[in-house]
Amino acid sequence: MNVFDTLIIGGGVIGTSIARELSRYKLRIGVVEKEEELAFGVSKSNSGIIHPGTQNAAHSLKGRLCVQGNILTRKICRELGVDFKEVGELIIAFEEKERTRLLRLKEEAEALGVPGLKIVNSAWLRENEPNLGDKAVAALYAPTAGVVSPYRLVYDLSENAKKNGAKFYTMTKVEKIAPRGACFEVYTSKGVFRTRYLINAAGLFADEISKMAGVDDFKIRPRKGEEFLLDKKREHITDHLLFPLPSKTSKGILIITTSDGNPMIGPTAEEIDDKEDLSTTDAGLKKVLAAAQRMVPSISEDDIIAYFAGLRPVAGDDFIIRHEDKVPGFINVAGIQSPGLTAAPSIALLVVDILKREGLALKRKLIFKGHRERTIHLFDIPLAKTERFIKKDASYGDIVCRCEMVSAKEARDAIRRGARTLDGIKFRTRAQAGRCHGTFCTTRLLKILSEETERPLKKITKRGPESEIIKETRTDD
Amino acid sequence: MIRKVTCIDCPKGCVLSVGVEGRKVVKITGNECPKGEEYAVSEIEDPTRILTSTVLAEGFSLRMVPVRTDRPIPKGDIKRAMKEIKRIRISEPVRIGDIIIEDFLRLGVDLIATRESR
Amino acid sequence: MIERDLVIVGGGPAGMAAAIAAHENGVEDILLLERDHCLGGILNQCIHTGFGIEYFKEVLTGPEYAHRFIEKIRSAPQIEVSLRSFVVRLEEDKRLFFIKPGVLENVKARALIMATGCREKTREMIHIAGTRPSGIFSAGLAQKLINIEGLLPGRKAVIAGSGDIGLIMARRFMLEGAEVKAVIEIQKETRGLLRNVVQCVEDFDIPVYFNHRISKIYGKERVEKISAVRVDGDFNDIPGAEIEFECDTVLISVGLIPENELIEMAGVRMDKKTNSPVSKELNRTSIPGLFVCGNSFKVYDIVDSVSRDSVIAGRLAAEYLRALR
Numbered sequence: 001m002n003v004f005d006t007l008i009i010g011g012g013v014i015g016t017s018i019a020r021e022l023s024r025y026k027l028r029i030g031v032v033e034k035e036e037e038l039a040f041g042v043s044k045s046n047s048g049i050i051h052p053g054t055q056n057a058a059h060s061l062k063g064r065l066c067v068q069g070n071i072l073t074r075k076i077c078r079e080l081g082v083d084f085k086e087v088g089e090l091i092i093a094f095e096e097k098e099r100t101r102l103l104r105l106k107e108e109a110e111a112l113g114v115p116g117l118k119i120v121n122s123a124w125l126r127e128n129e130p131n132l133g134d135k136a137v138a139a140l141y142a143p144t145a146g147v148v149s150p151y152r153l154v155y156d157l158s159e160n161a162k163k164n165g166a167k168f169y170t171m172t173k174v175e176k177i178a179p180r181g182a183c184f185e186v187y188t189s190k191g192v193f194r195t196r197y198l199i200n201a202a203g204l205f206a207d208e209i210s211k212m213a214g215v216d217d218f219k220i221r222p223r224k225g226e227e228f229l230l231d232k233k234r235e236h237i238t239d240h241l242l243f244p245l246p247s248k249t250s251k252g253i254l255i256i257t258t259s260d261g262n263p264m265i266g267p268t269a270e271e272i273d274d275k276e277d278l279s280t281t282d283a284g285l286k287k288v289l290a291a292a293q294r295m296v297p298s299i300s301e302d303d304i305i306a307y308f309a310g311l312r313p314v315a316g317d318d319f320i321i322r323h324e325d326k327v328p329g330f331i332n333v334a335g336i337q338s339p340g341l342t343a344a345p346s347i348a349l350l351v352v353d354i355l356k357r358e359g360l361a362l363k364r365k366l367i368f369k370g371h372r373e374r375t376i377h378l379f380d381i382p383l384a385k386t387e388r389f390i391k392k393d394a395s396y397g398d399i400v401c402r403c404e405m406v407s408a409k410e411a412r413d414a415i416r417r418g419a420r421t422l423d424g425i426k427f428r429t430r431a432q433a434g435r436c437h438g439t440f441c442t443t444r445l446l447k448i449l450s451e452e453t454e455r456p457l458k459k460i461t462k463r464g465p466e467s468e469i470i471k472e473t474r475t476d477d
Numbered sequence: 478m479i480r481k482v483t484c485i486d487c488p489k490g491c492v493l494s495v496g497v498e499g500r501k502v503v504k505i506t507g508n509e510c511p512k513g514e515e516y517a518v519s520e521i522e523d524p525t526r527i528l529t530s531t532v533l534a535e536g537f538s539l540r541m542v543p544v545r546t547d548r549p550i551p552k553g554d555i556k557r558a559m560k561e562i563k564r565i566r567i568s569e570p571v572r573i574g575d576i577i578i579e580d581f582l583r584l585g586v587d588l589i590a591t592r593e594s595r
Numbered sequence: 596m597i598e599r600d601l602v603i604v605g606g607g608p609a610g611m612a613a614a615i616a617a618h619e620n621g622v623e624d625i626l627l628l629e630r631d632h633c634l635g636g637i638l639n640q641c642i643h644t645g646f647g648i649e650y651f652k653e654v655l656t657g658p659e660y661a662h663r664f665i666e667k668i669r670s671a672p673q674i675e676v677s678l679r680s681f682v683v684r685l686e687e688d689k690r691l692f693f694i695k696p697g698v699l700e701n702v703k704a705r706a707l708i709m710a711t712g713c714r715e716k717t718r719e720m721i722h723i724a725g726t727r728p729s730g731i732f733s734a735g736l737a738q739k740l741i742n743i744e745g746l747l748p749g750r751k752a753v754i755a756g757s758g759d760i761g762l763i764m765a766r767r768f769m770l771e772g773a774e775v776k777a778v779i780e781i782q783k784e785t786r787g788l789l790r791n792v793v794q795c796v797e798d799f800d801i802p803v804y805f806n807h808r809i810s811k812i813y814g815k816e817r818v819e820k821i822s823a824v825r826v827d828g829d830f831n832d833i834p835g836a837e838i839e840f841e842c843d844t845v846l847i848s849v850g851l852i853p854e855n856e857l858i859e860m861a862g863v864r865m866d867k868k869t870n871s872p873v874s875k876e877l878n879r880t881s882i883p884g885l886f887v888c889g890n891s892f893k894v895y896d897i898v899d900s901v902s903r904d905s906v907i908a909g910r911l912a913a914e915y916l917r918a919l920r
Binding site for chain 3: 233276278279280281282284285301302304305306307308383386387390391394395397398399402405435436437438439440442443446457461462463464465466467468469470471472473474475
């Protein structure tokens with residue numbers, strides 16, 4: 001049996017952040033994830049915004065964690081070699097009467113400690129955000145907003161946690177939780193795990209896990225968001241993250257430039273029942289396009305090269321992060337919707353605090369290897385550097401994905417670092433994420449995955465069991 | 478009876494009006510070249526197609542060698558022909574035009590390679 | 596940096612015809628860059644017949660058609676072929692960088708012919724709603740998987756669009772023993788050649804739904820079903836006329852776009868709507884000495900016309916080089 005001091009359920013950004021933070025200490029740490037790869041749940045459809053902390057209620061937990069998380073994320077990105085681009089955000093008012101709301105937002109954010117806020121006028125907007133529609137009258141400018149690649153952050157966090165001793169188990173679905181003395185026995189699709197402390201970071205399924213552990217006092221309601229990615233050719237369509245004034249349930253439909261350079265418009269916000277409904281709709285497209293064009297009129301339907309839907313795990317207005325006293329040793333980290341990605345590092349610190357308070361002995365390791373070498377992506381280095389890499393390893397010159405310039409070396413490295421599926425390679429390297437959508441590179445990637453993982457081609461999947469690509473091969477006959 | 482037949486001999490795709498009596502063609506109009514006539518007669522009286530596919534090759538530059546019948550075969554034999562093609566394994570280099578199977582399925586046509594594999 | 600008289604990017608039918616024509620018109624130093632490990636481009640996966648009727652007055656398959664050009668290139672030592680070579684940057688002065696295993700090369704071309712072909716429109720470009728499971732392929736990718744790799748990517752397919760590749764793949768799926776449930780075409784008639792409708796669809800009794808569009812794709816991990824809806828003359832949905840097909844595969848065949856990101860990078864004036872260079876004359880662009888031919892200049896119906904027009908690009912490049920001296 002696998003025995004741990006702390007077991008984390010859920011391999012998204014929250015679970016991996018907690019695992020990495022805990023890996024500073026002399027502990028046996030495990031993470032179980034039901035999908036074939038990490039970040040395949042809520043995290044994979046995150047937009048990658050590192051929020052400054054605006055648009056949170058003045059005394060909210062998530063507001064406080066977000067402001068702190070914004071600072072911590074920069075440090076983590078530096079340590080892990082993940083790109084963090086500080087671009088700043090603008091919350092835009094399109095009518096004079098909305099100015100007072102901007103002021104109120106500013107005051108609320110200042111109360112939370114968001115730095116550098118200012119109200120900018122239409123002249124400033126015209127100069128600094130020239131594609132913005134001319135109806136904009138003013139905006140709240142928050143300079144500390146930024147973007148990261150959400151999945152690369154998860155992969156790099158997990159890699160670093162692994163390096164410091166944490167163990168990760170994918171395709172491991174929790175089925176039952178039973179207390180056993182001062183421990184829990186966690187029954188999964190891959191056997192039983194025993195742990196002293198159990199942390200529930202199961203995203204959309206956190207309510208079900210909590211219920212298994214004996215706490216049934218919240219429900220996760222999925223709130224669907226449809227997002228639409230634009231061609232990289234429109235990379236400079238905006239210089240900042242653009243938000244309309246927020247509504248009660250969401251921050252509205254935004255325009256951002258993702259860390260990979262593709263602008264993204266969305267998301268919608270729709271309460272649904274099905275935790276697995278990731279479909280996009282014609283209505284969603286219409287809505288997002290109209291809202292985006294209201295801010296930047298030159299955005300066109302033809303710019304769209306991809307779209308997807310994500311589900312926010314909503315459990316009321318705020319995050320639920322607490323030790324459940326009636327089940328000693330069980331900690332819920334639930335309802336982590338926006339700004340969960342930003343808050344992840346501070347959530348991890350909070351969880352460590354809670355564990356300490358609940359009696360977990362935290363002894364720092366003498367050596368914590370907090371740094372990891374930056375992953376090489378040909379698309380973001382200058383050609384002179386590319387040449388050096390090619391000289392060192394010829395397979396950097398073996399281009400697999402022509403749209404995003406990804407080499408066979410990068411694809412193989414991604415697999416060696418944990419990718420097991422086509423989506424896993426896509427999230428790590430961007431191969432298949434460009435305008436041809438894998439028409440060119442899928443064949444080659446199938447073969448590379450098959451070679452590296454020693455699985456037959458028929459067993460290679462898009463994102464795990466049942467999503468196989470090939471139905472038959474000639475050698476079957 | 479008049480039947481409309483689209484000629485597939487070239488990309489033009491002439492639509493021919495074919496007068497048919499029983500299973501015999503008696504009159505053809507609408508064709509831009511003599512091939513149309515030939516096609517219409519064959520299509521009504523004994524429809525045939527050139528079959529193209531691939532056969533598995535092992536150990537050479539191509540994994541799949543594309544092949545075709547060197548002349549059209551009756552449409553009704555295509556299913557049978559595909560079944561046979563799927564069974565073939567090539568274990569030597571081939572050049573374009575090399576005969577993979579002579580007198581394929583006793584239809585009086587050869588199955589030939591359409592790409593070289595070294 | 597190496598200087599070359601003529602660099603041609605793309606070793607498909609357009610690039611090969613241009614290279615041969617340039618050579619025949621006296622160009623003695625030609626570098627032909629091809630990203631695949633062999634010449635021929637997309638023709639290699641087009642194993643069906645129907646090529647060459649105009650250009651060679653013979654009915655050929657794609658590989659046979661390509662082979663005629665490959666032989667000529669092999670016999671011309673003045674044409675240097677560099678395979679597995681990806682151009683990653685192109686500058687206004689016709690300087691380009693290409694990568695191949697182990698090498699990053701920097702070349703200045705006195706004259707340049709871009710013959711980069713076209714790519715297929717994707718599901719995303721026509722905004723089909725629904726989920727994103729495994730089993731959605733461009734018709735060309737399915738063609739490559741079956742014809743080059745011997746891998747069948749589905750057993751029950753629906754084909755979106757009646758482009759030629761889609762129709763040809765309908766037949767290919769049927770021949771391989773898979774089932775094709777329907778071809779769904781938003782237009783009121785086929786976009787493909789009539790003969791492909793006859794020999795690929797009618798021969799196999801595959802129903803074609805004109806004036807229909809796929810309204811939604813269903814399925815969590817793998818495609819399970821699609822729904823289609825009838826549209827009016829302006830492509831607006833006609834309510835209540837939805838039909839469903841159970842399938843594990845959707846092939847997308849809704850048109851081609853010239854692949855011109857490199858010349859766009861170099862600053863060639865582009866027509867944003869068609870993704871092709873703005874040009875008053877065949878094969879010419881706004882940059883002198885930079886020519887574009889074949890499907891990257893405009894999307895052609897048949898390869899014979901690509902070869903015919905690409906010969907002109909080769910000649911234009913030769914004339915341009917003569918004038919430089």
